[in-house]
Amino acid sequence: MSDNTKEVGTYVHKVRDSTRRYLHDLLGENEKLKVLAASLESENAQLKEERLRLQERLLTAREELDRIRGEEVSLQRKLANIEAEHHRFSQECEIVEQQNSNLANLYVTSYRLHGTLDRKEVLTILQEIIINLIGCEELGIFEVDPNHSTLSLVASFGIDPTKYQTIPFGAGLIGRAALEGETYLASQKPKIGSRGLPAETDLTACIPLKLDGRVTGAIALFRLLPQKPCLETLDHELFGLLATHAAMALYCTSLHAAANV
Numbered sequence: 001m002s003d004n005t006k007e008v009g010t011y012v013h014k015v016r017d018s019t020r021r022y023l024h025d026l027l028g029e030n031e032k033l034k035v036l037a038a039s040l041e042s043e044n045a046q047l048k049e050e051r052l053r054l055q056e057r058l059l060t061a062r063e064e065l066d067r068i069r070g071e072e073v074s075l076q077r078k079l080a081n082i083e084a085e086h087h088r089f090s091q092e093c094e095i096v097e098q099q100n101s102n103l104a105n106l107y108v109t110s111y112r113l114h115g116t117l118d119r120k121e122v123l124t125i126l127q128e129i130i131i132n133l134i135g136c137e138e139l140g141i142f143e144v145d146p147n148h149s150t151l152s153l154v155a156s157f158g159i160d161p162t163k164y165q166t167i168p169f170g171a172g173l174i175g176r177a178a179l180e181g182e183t184y185l186a187s188q189k190p191k192i193g194s195r196g197l198p199a200e201t202d203l204t205a206c207i208p209l210k211l212d213g214r215v216t217g218a219i220a221l222f223r224l225l226p227q228k229p230c231l232e233t234l235d236h237e238l239f240g241l242l243a244t245h246a247a248m249a250l251y252c253t254s255l256h257a258a259a260n261v
Contacts (some may be wrong), residue, residue: 119253138222172197177206209247
């Protein structure tokens with residue numbers, strides 16, 4: 001065999017060995033890639049499972065958040081209801097306290113009027129009640145004359161008494177209130193023909209004093225104090241009390257004075 005043939009055979013042998021090694025290496029790399037691919041697929045499956053678990057947890061968290069928000073809205077509504085109820089109870093307590101105060105004032109008023117037989121003191125008490133409880137510092141207290149045809153001024157505060165010395169029954173707003181035996185209120189729509197006298201421009205109310213259904217006098221209230229814009233519920237209750245108790249107190253003082261003449 002020639003040298004060239006040997007060299008060719010050696011070369012072929014080397015190429016064949018190199019090719020085998022290369023194929024072997026490729027197969028080895030392929031196996032590694034297969035293992036890596038399997039590992040990646042496993043990791044991918046784990047990641048999918050983890051993602052599903054996270055999605056479930058997120059869904060659960062959202063549901064929990066929705067539940068908490070719903071509870072929060074419900075609690076806010078309950079709190080608003082409680083606050084409204086508290087406000088209502090507070091208002092009711094204020095009303096009860098005011099009613100108790102009103103009852104106390106009415107009791108004190110009645111007690112003071114019947115606590116003395118001194119005519120001058122009764123008239124002073126009446127003026128104090130009107131000033132302090134009703135809030136009027138312009139007033140006149142009238143009594144009916146023996147002929148029951150005229151009102152005579154027996155006490156006044158804050159007005160010119162010369163303008164109101166005598167008022168005939170039926171004359172003006174004061175005389176008409178005495179004639180009809182009904183309380184006059186400037187805040188109410190006046191009756192047809194109810195026209196006031198020039199001196200009655202600022203008249204706020206006129207309360208006839210009655211004893212056994214008979215008018216024995218009247219109390220005329222003119223302008224209220226600046227801090228009191230209008231008459232209140234207690235004022236009307238006081239009017240009812242004064243209509244009877246003031247009449248009784250003045251009548252009793254008259255009897256007492258006559259008995260001691």
